[in-house]
Amino acid sequence: MELTAKNNKKIRNTVILIGTALILITVIRLNYPLLQQSPSLSSYKEYSSVVHAGRDIKLTNNQEECDIFTGEWVRNTDAPYYTNKTCWAIHEHQNCMKYGRPDSDFLKWKWKPDGCELPVMNPYQFLDMARDKTIAFVGDSVGRNQMQSMICLLSRVEYPIDVSPTTDEHFKRWTYVNYNFTLAYFWTPFLVRSDERDSDGPTHTGIFNLYLDEFDESWTSEIDEFDYVILNAGHWFTRTAVYYENRRIVGCRFCQIPNITDLPMTYGYRRVFRTALRAINGRKNFNGVVFLRTFAPSHFENGMWNEGGNCLRRRPYRSNETILEGLNLDFYMIQLEEFRAAQREGKKKFRLLDTTQAMLLRPDGHPSRYGHWPEEKVTLYNDCVHWCLPGPIDSWADFLAHMLKMEARKTSTERPFQRQKKMH
Numbered sequence: 410m411e412l413t414a415k416n417n418k419k420i421r422n423t424v425i426l427i428g429t430a431l432i433l434i435t436v437i438r439l440n441y442p443l444l445q446q447s448p449s450l451s452s453y454k455e456y457s458s459v460v461h462a463g464r465d466i467k468l469t470n471n472q473e474e475c476d477i478f479t480g481e482w483v484r485n486t487d488a489p490y491y492t493n494k495t496c497w498a499i500h501e502h503q504n505c506m507k508y509g510r511p512d513s514d515f516l517k518w519k520w521k522p523d524g525c526e527l528p529v530m531n532p533y534q535f536l537d538m539a540r541d542k543t544i545a546f547v548g549d550s551v552g553r554n555q556m557q558s559m560i561c562l563l564s565r566v567e568y569p570i571d572v573s574p575t576t577d578e579h580f581k582r583w584t585y586v587n588y589n590f591t592l593a594y595f596w597t598p599f600l601v602r603s604d605e606r607d608s609d610g611p612t613h614t615g616i617f618n619l620y621l622d623e624f625d626e627s628w629t630s631e632i633d634e635f636d637y638v639i640l641n642a643g644h645w646f647t648r649t650a651v652y653y654e655n656r657r658i659v660g661c662r663f664c665q666i667p668n669i670t671d672l673p674m675t676y677g678y679r680r681v682f683r684t685a686l687r688a689i690n691g692r693k694n695f696n697g698v699v700f701l702r703t704f705a706p707s708h709f710e711n712g713m714w715n716e717g718g719n720c721l722r723r724r725p726y727r728s729n730e731t732i733l734e735g736l737n738l739d740f741y742m743i744q745l746e747e748f749r750a751a752q753r754e755g756k757k758k759f760r761l762l763d764t765t766q767a768m769l770l771r772p773d774g775h776p777s778r779y780g781h782w783p784e785e786k787v788t789l790y791n792d793c794v795h796w797c798l799p800g801p802i803d804s805w806a807d808f809l810a811h812m813l814k815m816e817a818r819k820t821s822t823e824r825p826f827q828r829q830k831k832m833h
């Protein structure tokens with residue numbers, strides 16, 4: 410989602426979508442206080458078993474049988490690897506130091522998987538690996554947050570040049586000339602075709618029409634040339650929306666329109682991932698690898714966004730201090746299920762960039778009120794959705810570097826095989 414201070418409408422929209430989510434979560438908690446314990450326990454079991462089962466999905470075909478996505482945050486005195494002075498690519502609203510964030514402890518951590526070491530991304534090695542390659546970030550502004558983190562981390566070696574096809578900030582393209590390596594950003598917060606049906610609606614945030622079974626061709630028709638596509642979506646699904654399938658209304662999420670059945674936001678969420686992955690499976694000329702980047706939870710506490718809700722923790726959680734539950738768990742499970750279904754089709758290479766658990770443990774990594782000046786009238790005063798740069802999202806580069814290494818290893822072990830076949 411966009412959070413440009415000058416663009417108040419977008420901010421208002423963003424805020425309300427987060428607000429709506431929180432309203433719902435709060436309502437559910439208030440209405441069912443007695444249920445709080447038991448779903449958590451069963452959810453946790455379910456979650457652990459999913460993660461466990463996920464192991465063979467994530468890292469098959471390689472010697473290092475380690476689930477890099479289950480672990481803890483540990484001290485790293487070497488971080489951060491850039492500052493707001495050395496990197497110009499930091500988005501205003503994630504430039505926390507500029508806006509006076511007083512603490513810096515949140516910068517001093519790295520992710521440590523339970524069974525192995527995950528090396529901190531080496532920018533020289535990464536760029537060597539990425540030579541002549543292209544990576545697309547497809548999804549919402551958390552995807553842009555990840556791309557800008559990559560640009561800052563790699564800026565120790567080189568800055569890319571802007572080769573964007575248009576001036577539209579929703580579709581950016583950057584090239585590292587010395588490496589012939591290209592990064593692109595496609596903004597598609599719903600992943601499917603959508604439009605705004607009503608700019609007001611019951612929450613005064615607009616109602617969106619989501620065509621759950623139709624491709625958003627602004628990205629689906631553009632991905633053939635990419636070696637890697639990193640797909641994400643999540644925070645926009647808390648908005649009010651009318652759901653279409655087969656060009657007919659099948660229901661909506663909190664649209665308050667007579668005769669339209671209310672459906673949970675998970676209904677839309679599941680179907681858009683199904684459609685997005687189907688679009689990819691259907692691209693004859695796409696031979697790249699798709700990384701489904703799993704949902705990164707927000708961390709509002711002590712109230713909703715407009716009731717002083719905020720993310721004030723100054724330390725990561727240990728893995729035994731919190732669990733994935735509620736909407737976070739629902740979104741994560743849906744992503745896993747749709748990922749598996751797409752993988753079963755067997756047509757394309759799908760990988761899980763499973764950031765959910767690591768980010769669940771980082772309530773300290775959001776801009777909170779340090780994404781703008783104190784006197785600035787931004788409606789999302791406390792941003793507990795995006796991530797400060799530098800900050801914990803920099804660790805996604807460690808995951809990505811590891812996964813690209815694994816891909817390279819796979820290709821190098823596959824190649825002699827193909828040659829042998831051809832020789833016979």
Ligand SMILES: *[C@@H]1O[C@H](CO)[C@@H](O)[C@H](O)[C@H]1NC(C)=O
Binds near residue numbers: 507
């Ligand atoms: C960077 O952050 C410092 C505070 O650490 C601030 O004074 C400065 O204005 C910021 N610079 C930029 C370019 O954002």
Ligand SMILES: *[C@@H]1O[C@H](CO)[C@@H](O)[C@H](O)[C@H]1NC(C)=O
Binds near residue numbers: 543589
């Ligand atoms: C740059 O990379 C692309 C693939 O992304 C390749 O087709 C092209 O030949 C490369 N250009 C040079 C000059 O090596």
Ligand SMILES: *[C@@H]1O[C@H](CO)[C@@H](O)[C@H](O)[C@H]1NC(C)=O
Binds near residue numbers: 667668
């Ligand atoms: C709702 O459905 C009823 C029964 O099908 C119909 O009579 C009525 O006109 C519908 N109302 C709207 C606003 O479409």
Ligand SMILES: *[C@@H]1O[C@H](CO)[C@@H](O)[C@H](O)[C@H]1NC(C)=O
Binds near residue numbers: 727730
């Ligand atoms: C979590 O684990 C740590 C280290 O094993 C331990 O010191 C701590 O007491 C545990 N906390 C909880 C809430 O169980």
